[in-house]
Amino acid sequence: VDLVAQTLAGDRRALARLISRVEDNAPSARQALAALYAHTGQAHLIGVTGAPGTGKSTLVNQMAKALRAQERTVGVVAVDPTSPFSGGALLGDRVRMRDLSGDPGIFIRSMATRGSLGGLAQATDDVVKVLDAAGFDVVLIETVGAGQSEVEIARTAHSTVVIEAPGLGDDVQALKAGLLEIADVLVVNKSDRPEAARTVRALEATLALGRSNHPEDGWEPPILQTVALDGTGVPELLDAVAAHRSYLEQSGSWTHRERNRARTNLTRALERELIDQLTRRVGPDALERWVDRIVAREVDAYAAAHALIEGQDPR
Amino acid sequence: VDLVAQTLAGDRRALARLISRVEDNAPSARQALAALYAHTGQAHLIGVTGAPGTGKSTLVNQMAKALRAQERTVGVVAVDPTSPFSGGALLGDRVRMRDLSGDPGIFIRSMATRGSLGGLAQATDDVVKVLDAAGFDVVLIETVGAGQSEVEIARTAHSTVVIEAPGLGDDVQALKAGLLEIADVLVVNKSDRPEAARTVRALEATLALGRSNHPEDGWEPPILQTVALDGTGVPELLDAVAAHRSYLEQSGSWTHRERNRARTNLTRALERELIDQLTRRVGPDALERWVDRIVAREVDAYAAAHALIEGQDPR
Numbered sequence: 001v002d003l004v005a006q007t008l009a010g011d012r013r014a015l016a017r018l019i020s021r022v023e024d025n026a027p028s029a030r031q032a033l034a035a036l037y038a039h040t041g042q043a044h045l046i047g048v049t050g051a052p053g054t055g056k057s058t059l060v061n062q063m064a065k066a067l068r069a070q071e072r073t074v075g076v077v078a079v080d081p082t083s084p085f086s087g088g089a090l091l092g093d094r095v096r097m098r099d100l101s102g103d104p105g106i107f108i109r110s111m112a113t114r115g116s117l118g119g120l121a122q123a124t125d126d127v128v129k130v131l132d133a134a135g136f137d138v139v140l141i142e143t144v145g146a147g148q149s150e151v152e153i154a155r156t157a158h159s160t161v162v163i164e165a166p167g168l169g170d171d172v173q174a175l176k177a178g179l180l181e182i183a184d185v186l187v188v189n190k191s192d193r194p195e196a197a198r199t200v201r202a203l204e205a206t207l208a209l210g211r212s213n214h215p216e217d218g219w220e221p222p223i224l225q226t227v228a229l230d231g232t233g234v235p236e237l238l239d240a241v242a243a244h245r246s247y248l249e250q251s252g253s254w255t256h257r258e259r260n261r262a263r264t265n266l267t268r269a270l271e272r273e274l275i276d277q278l279t280r281r282v283g284p285d286a287l288e289r290w291v292d293r294i295v296a297r298e299v300d301a302y303a304a305a306h307a308l309i310e311g312q313d314p315r
Numbered sequence: 316v317d318l319v320a321q322t323l324a325g326d327r328r329a330l331a332r333l334i335s336r337v338e339d340n341a342p343s344a345r346q347a348l349a350a351l352y353a354h355t356g357q358a359h360l361i362g363v364t365g366a367p368g369t370g371k372s373t374l375v376n377q378m379a380k381a382l383r384a385q386e387r388t389v390g391v392v393a394v395d396p397t398s399p400f401s402g403g404a405l406l407g408d409r410v411r412m413r414d415l416s417g418d419p420g421i422f423i424r425s426m427a428t429r430g431s432l433g434g435l436a437q438a439t440d441d442v443v444k445v446l447d448a449a450g451f452d453v454v455l456i457e458t459v460g461a462g463q464s465e466v467e468i469a470r471t472a473h474s475t476v477v478i479e480a481p482g483l484g485d486d487v488q489a490l491k492a493g494l495l496e497i498a499d500v501l502v503v504n505k506s507d508r509p510e511a512a513r514t515v516r517a518l519e520a521t522l523a524l525g526r527s528n529h530p531e532d533g534w535e536p537p538i539l540q541t542v543a544l545d546g547t548g549v550p551e552l553l554d555a556v557a558a559h560r561s562y563l564e565q566s567g568s569w570t571h572r573e574r575n576r577a578r579t580n581l582t583r584a585l586e587r588e589l590i591d592q593l594t595r596r597v598g599p600d601a602l603e604r605w606v607d608r609i610v611a612r613e614v615d616a617y618a619a620a621h622a623l624i625e626g627q628d629p630r
Binding site: 030033034037038040041255258259262263265266267268269270271272273274275277278287290291292294295297299300301302303304305306308309 | 348349353356574577578581582586587590592612614616617618619620623
């Protein structure tokens with residue numbers, strides 16, 4: 001709880017240590033998160049997602065710089081599908097972003113995808129909460145929006161920015177379709193390329209088709225153009241995101257998104273706790289013996305789950 | 316249960332209808348899956364995954380054709396991050412694959428990523444089980460291996476083929492790192508391109524570095540080269556996958572992977588059932604009132620979960 005007080009007081013080293021504990025799922029992390037929770041709910045959580053090759057990291061970098069120029073403090077959580085196998089060494093962008101971290105108004109954390117997806121989504125959510133409680137005005141959550149998992153992580157944000165780029169292959173085009181649904185703001189990055197106008201038109205057409213599917217009918221996702229390498233269009237992007245925040249607050253959608261996030265968190269906590277309680281009650285051996293019976297095709301997983309919950313003996 | 320008997324007897328229309336029910340999570344689907352479960356465990360489940368732009372769909376198509384030439388029956392489950400928003404119209408490859416389906420020895424199903432990730436992983440697993448029970452010799456599970464979710468889906472296969480291609484951007488290169496870990500067989504597709512040799516060397520170097528991390532030390536993932544467009548290298552790929560299957564069986568890893576899959580299925584079934592029971596016990600209103608309190612920052616999700624399980628009144 002010492003780290004909690006120091007974090008709330010603005011101590012960056014305490015913040016970094018607390019985040020490490022949260023990532024490691026240390027026993028003290030749970031209490032710390034509980035103590036911090038009352039201080040959350042102030043930050044604007046912005047998901048930034050897009051297919052590989054769209055220049056996402058560079059744009060996040062520019063957004064962070066531009067927010068700092070507006071004297072707003074920024075936390076960045078980068079969710080990357082690297083692994084212990086790669087050691088993250090391939091991520092030159094991440095290194096560049098760390099250069100920003102001499103500035104106490106910015107804090108960058110790269111999340112490795114160790115462990116399961118559930119673990120990653122939970123850890124990301126927890127780290128975002130710590131940054132929110134620590135008082136950052138904006139938290140940028142960068143995900144490689146190519147998989148459903150990343151989409152789900154981005155979905156927990158208040159505003160989701162989806163990045164596109166001209167000239168990606170068909171396979172990448174197909175990926176985009178799933179992302180358009182969750183976009184509050186669309187960005188065509190690398191818009192200095194000749195094909196950019198075509199990409200914008202294609203997005204406009206797709207958006208027009210899909211309008212009825214958009215969950216919040218009052219908001220029409222704008223399509224912006226940026227060149228992340230030189231920062232072109234970044235101030236306009238921040239304006240669009242700020243406009244989306246105003247829209248959320250005025251329409252009541254802010255509360256709606258807060259409720260959805262709270263419900264997801266509650267369900268995850270319930271699942272974890274209920275499984276823990278059951279395992280303590282029946283013992284880990286009983287679980288493994290039911291696994292044996294499933295492998296032997298004597299019962300299916302649902303029948304085994306019912307039997308376990310009723311306390312039946314596996315043999 | 317009529318559909319079950321017909322599916323087991325080889326009726327393709329019954330199979331298609333049963334799969335639709337499973338995908339829709341229809342009430343009858345659960346019993347059908349339970350009835351089919353004793354018939355599963357025969358098919359070789361092969362995950363095929365790779366970053367966008369590697370030519371994955373075309374290669375899966377060629378693998379299916381080559382397996383048919385060996386007189387083996389093939390189910391294909393394509394997990395694509397499309398959505399109702401896109402209607403899947405972008406997926407020209409899928410259309411091409413459907414051409415194969417005049418052949419009764421092949422069955423292709425494209426999974427949309429509707430709903431949550433958990434839902435998708437569960438639905439994919441269930442559809443694979445139906446195809447396994449229906450007697451297909453091989454089930455190919457194609458995923459866009461760019462996200463952790465797709466990696467997890469691929470991980471439930473017996474053998475995982477990871478596809479690379481020369482000349483992809485840095486962002487895509489970074490994605491690959493997470494995939495190498497789960498590769499049983501590595502493929503450099505588009506190997507007629509001049510940069511292919513360099514990609515092979517880079518993979519060899521990365522594999523050599525990461526050897527100690529590979530979960531099954533007895534198996535060294537081979538690196539193959541293919542040109543999916545004309546089928547070059549596809550027979551060798553099938554040989555490598557067959558060799559991996561033999562290795563799994565001789566080393567005991569087949570059983571190990573079966574156990575892992577069974578454990579995952581059991582945990583998912585337990586989570587679903589425990590949450591259902593709790594919701595029935597406390598009522599949906601109690602859940603929503605705890606969500607209110609979480610939104611109000613009066614309690615955090617863990618405290619609310621504990622209170623809910625103990626049957627505490629939210630106000």
